[in-house]
Amino acid sequence: MTLSVWRYSHLVLAVSSSIFILLASITGIILAFEPISNRVQPYTTNNLNEITVAEIATTLRENYTEIISLEIDKNDWVTASIIDGEGNNEIFYINPKTGENLGKPTETNSIFQFATNLHRSLFLKSIGRFFIGLTSLLLFLISITGIFLIFKKQGGFRGFFRPIVKEKFNPYYHTLFGRWLLIPILIITISGVYLSLEQFAIIPKSKIVHQEDTLFAEESLLTLSQFEIFNNTKLSDVRKIEFPFAEFPDSYFLLQLKNKEVLVNQFNGTIVSEFNYPFTALISYYSLILHTGQASILWSIILLLACIGILFFMYSGFSIALQRRKSRIKNRFKKDACEYVILIGSENGNTFHFANALHSELIRLGKKSFLAELNSYKSYKNMQQLVVMTATYGKGEAPTNAKKFNALLQTHQQGKPFDYSVVGFGSLAYPDFCQFAYDVDDMLQQHANSNRLDNVFTINNQSLESFNQWLLQWKDKENLDIRLPSTVINKKKRKTYTFEVTKNTKADEQSDNTFLIQLKVTLGKVRFKSGDLLSIVSDKDHRERLYSIGKSDGNTILISVKLHDKGYISNRLNNLNIGDKIECSIVKNKGFRLPKKAKNVVLIATGTGIGPYLGMMHENNKKSDLHLYWGGRKKESFNLYKKEIDAQLEKGNLVSLRLALSQEQKEKLYIQHVLKEDGEKISEILKNKGVVMICGSVVMQKEVTNMLDEICKKYLKKSLSYYQNKSAVLMDCY
Numbered sequence: 001m002t003l004s005v006w007r008y009s010h011l012v013l014a015v016s017s018s019i020f021i022l023l024a025s026i027t028g029i030i031l032a033f034e035p036i037s038n039r040v041q042p043y044t045t046n047n048l049n050e051i052t053v054a055e056i057a058t059t060l061r062e063n064y065t066e067i068i069s070l071e072i073d074k075n076d077w078v079t080a081s082i083i084d085g086e087g088n089n090e091i092f093y094i095n096p097k098t099g100e101n102l103g104k105p106t107e108t109n110s111i112f113q114f115a116t117n118l119h120r121s122l123f124l125k126s127i128g129r130f131f132i133g134l135t136s137l138l139l140f141l142i143s144i145t146g147i148f149l150i151f152k153k154q155g156g157f158r159g160f161f162r163p164i165v166k167e168k169f170n171p172y173y174h175t176l177f178g179r180w181l182l183i184p185i186l187i188i189t190i191s192g193v194y195l196s197l198e199q200f201a202i203i204p205k206s207k208i209v210h211q212e213d214t215l216f217a218e219e220s221l222l223t224l225s226q227f228e229i230f231n232n233t234k235l236s237d238v239r240k241i242e243f244p245f246a247e248f249p250d251s252y253f254l255l256q257l258k259n260k261e262v263l264v265n266q267f268n269g270t271i272v273s274e275f276n277y278p279f280t281a282l283i284s285y286y287s288l289i290l291h292t293g294q295a296s297i298l299w300s301i302i303l304l305l306a307c308i309g310i311l312f313f314m315y316s317g318f319s320i321a322l323q324r325r326k327s328r329i330k331n332r333f334k335k336d337a338c339e340y341v342i343l344i345g346s347e348n349g350n351t352f353h354f355a356n357a358l359h360s361e362l363i364r365l366g367k368k369s370f371l372a373e374l375n376s377y378k379s380y381k382n383m384q385q386l387v388v389m390t391a392t393y394g395k396g397e398a399p400t401n402a403k404k405f406n407a408l409l410q411t412h413q414q415g416k417p418f419d420y421s422v423v424g425f426g427s428l429a430y431p432d433f434c435q436f437a438y439d440v441d442d443m444l445q446q447h448a449n450s451n452r453l454d455n456v457f458t459i460n461n462q463s464l465e466s467f468n469q470w471l472l473q474w475k476d477k478e479n480l481d482i483r484l485p486s487t488v489i490n491k492k493k494r495k496t497y498t499f500e501v502t503k504n505t506k507a508d509e510q511s512d513n514t515f516l517i518q519l520k521v522t523l524g525k526v527r528f529k530s531g532d533l534l535s536i537v538s539d540k541d542h543r544e545r546l547y548s549i550g551k552s553d554g555n556t557i558l559i560s561v562k563l564h565d566k567g568y569i570s571n572r573l574n575n576l577n578i579g580d581k582i583e584c585s586i587v588k589n590k591g592f593r594l595p596k597k598a599k600n601v602v603l604i605a606t607g608t609g610i611g612p613y614l615g616m617m618h619e620n621n622k623k624s625d626l627h628l629y630w631g632g633r634k635k636e637s638f639n640l641y642k643k644e645i646d647a648q649l650e651k652g653n654l655v656s657l658r659l660a661l662s663q664e665q666k667e668k669l670y671i672q673h674v675l676k677e678d679g680e681k682i683s684e685i686l687k688n689k690g691v692v693m694i695c696g697s698v699v700m701q702k703e704v705t706n707m708l709d710e711i712c713k714k715y716l717k718k719s720l721s722y723y724q725n726k727s728a729v730l731m732d733c734y
């Protein structure tokens with residue numbers, strides 16, 4: 001079954017039952033407090049497993065003249081029903097150890113009564129009960145479809161417990177909490193359905209008929225404390241004890257235990273009849289206990305969390321669905337009238353956001369642009385430019401709305417030649433980064449009349465900065481004055497801090513136009529770790545630039561920057577002098593931190609990608625063995641970092657260093673070549689639970705991951721994705 005069918009069922013079930021689920025969860029939250037509040041009542045006893053039936057029966061006989069019954073409810077409160085000296089029936093809680101009267105049972109708190117009625121029947125008697133039962137069933141089906149969605153998301157059955165890639169808040173926590181609360185929710189729903197079926201007598205309640213002994217044995221008078229069955233039975237196993245109503249041989253003790261009922265001769269304690277409850281009665285008993293959370297505070301807390309979780313799932317689920325709905329397409333012109341065609345491949349709607357931005361800019365510039373999903377690919381009579389923007393899902397597969405593209409491409413031909421560009425949206429956290437974009441590029445290359453304008457451009461984590469980079473290069477080729485609309489730029493505001501420059505090496509003093517700048521926050525404390533990102537927003541075009549940071553002495557930030565001629569922010573940073581101030585914010589990047597547990601870590605970087613590693617070496621107080629591979633152009637290129645690296649080598653914070661200096665010999669030597677030479681060592685590290693980290697450009701990342709894949713296949717007989725799935729390969733590339 002396809003992803004969309006599961007997703008559609010999940011959503012339809014949720015929408016159709018949302019009001020009832022809402023009511024059931026809110027009342028469920030209130031009711032979860034009932035067993036918790038009951039537990040703190042003075043009648044609650046925690047030692048029922050230390051008291052035998054013989055002890056309590058003897059105590060009661062000593063204290064009261066006539067006893068009718070003794071009952072232990074789901075809160076472990078013990079109630080005695082007796083006839084007093086004046087012949088009145090009295091019911092009260094007792095201390096099971098001493099038999100002391102602890103007071104009369106009080107009415108259930110009115111809030112709990114109200115919530116119980118609403119939860120059970122919506123105050124609508126049978127009809128309400130029916131809807132509540134149905135809601136349980138629907139919630140059960142929602143959970144089942146949810147399980148399949150998690151399988152799909154995590155790349156199969158085995159991936160169920162794998163770490164979830166952290167994307168946006170709602171999808172991430174919807175999946176994470178979904179996994180945690182799955183079992184309690186399944187238990188709530190199955191027990192709810194069972195109790196409803198029983199209410200409507202679809203599952204019959206079992207009746208017990210004892211086969212009584214007709215000999216009515218009266219001989220061998222024993223005291224209650226001598227009854228074997230009474231001595232062998234603890235109160236924790238008892239639900240109710242009915243005492244004999246008269247001193248006749250055909251009047252027995254009736255012991256209702258958790259799993260059976262026993263008739264006991266009142267004179268000698270022999271078992272007259274014993275009846276194990278049928279399976280249905282046990283299920284009924286445990287359904288009630290599990291559904292209400294009585295009998296265990298821990299379980300009632302879990303139920304409480306599950307009900308809160310259900311409310312969160314409703315909120316996050318609907319907002320995910322809304323986000324997808326936002327990806328509606330609005331076209332002003334007919335498809336055959338347009339010179340620009342933008343085709344989208346998207347699962348969760350984010351790619352639409354970018355495609356819409358380009359589409360509206362083209363319209364603003366008076367161009368005729370047509371927007372469509374990849375699955376609606378047709379022939380476009382006047383198309384001159386095709387832009388495909390697509391996400392990748394699963395194991396490098398097409399998103400749902402792009403699955404048919406390949407087939408459609410074979411069916412629909414384009415009459416005129418056209419240029420095309422492919423922009424891949426993906427995440428480096430997945431083994432097959434933007435794979436579907438590369439596949440689309442291959443498909444289009446085979447297509448008659450197509451002319452590829454540029455290589456596939458990949459965008460990690462919906463980076464606005466990368467999208468803008470692509471837009472700049474594309475608009476130059478198209479000679480268009482495109483600007484990113486503010487709806488795209490102002491996605492979210494981050495908390496900013498004022499930083500002061502404490503060191504700046506300046507680009508003109510180094511080869512390769514790179515420099516190292518050190519910043520310290522001026523006021524308050526800002527928390528960050530090496531590998532996090534520093535965000536600087538340009539006051540000119542309001543675009544955000546992100547730099548990987550290293551954490552250095554005294555909570556200072558260290559970044560390595562390449563100066564670009566036209567780069568506004570890199571020029572601004574380069575021109576800063578010691579003592580100058582700059583406003584920046586910190587973006588947490590938890591997926592790219594120095595691993596706490598790995599004994600060996602391989603650090604791979606080219607150029608300024610070394611920045612976070614400078615901090616990581618500094619932070620390496622657990623003394624993992626760090627092995628650095630760095631790629632640059634010349635010997636002098638490394639001078640900027642040499643002093644610091646030598647110091648770290650000396651301290652033992654860095655164990656080995658290998659440089660790949662491309663222009664220092666006749667044949668170009670790149671970082672992947674050096675990695676190949678050290679293939680065996682790297683494979684040993686991966687095999688022994690070590691971690692490989694990669695930081696730098698996406699181009700380098702592609703070469704390096706290809707080489708690592710080769711190494712893994714050669715030495716470990718496994719592909720790199722095996723280690724990526726185990727979070728043994730961390731990447732931060734741009």
Ligand SMILES: Cc1cc2nc3c(=O)[nH]c(=O)nc-3n(C[C@H](O)[C@H](O)[C@H](O)COP(=O)(O)O)c2cc1C
Pocket residue numbers: 152153154167345346347348349350351352391392393394395396397399425426427428430431432433434435461462
């Ligand atoms: C379940 C799941 C699987 C993904 N698989 C990949 C993948 O294999 N390769 C990749 O580059 N990105 C992968 N991604 C990242 C998405 O392609 C990326 O976040 C994209 O920007 C989402 O765009 P959309 O919201 O338009 O669907 C995956 C994301 C999710 C949630």
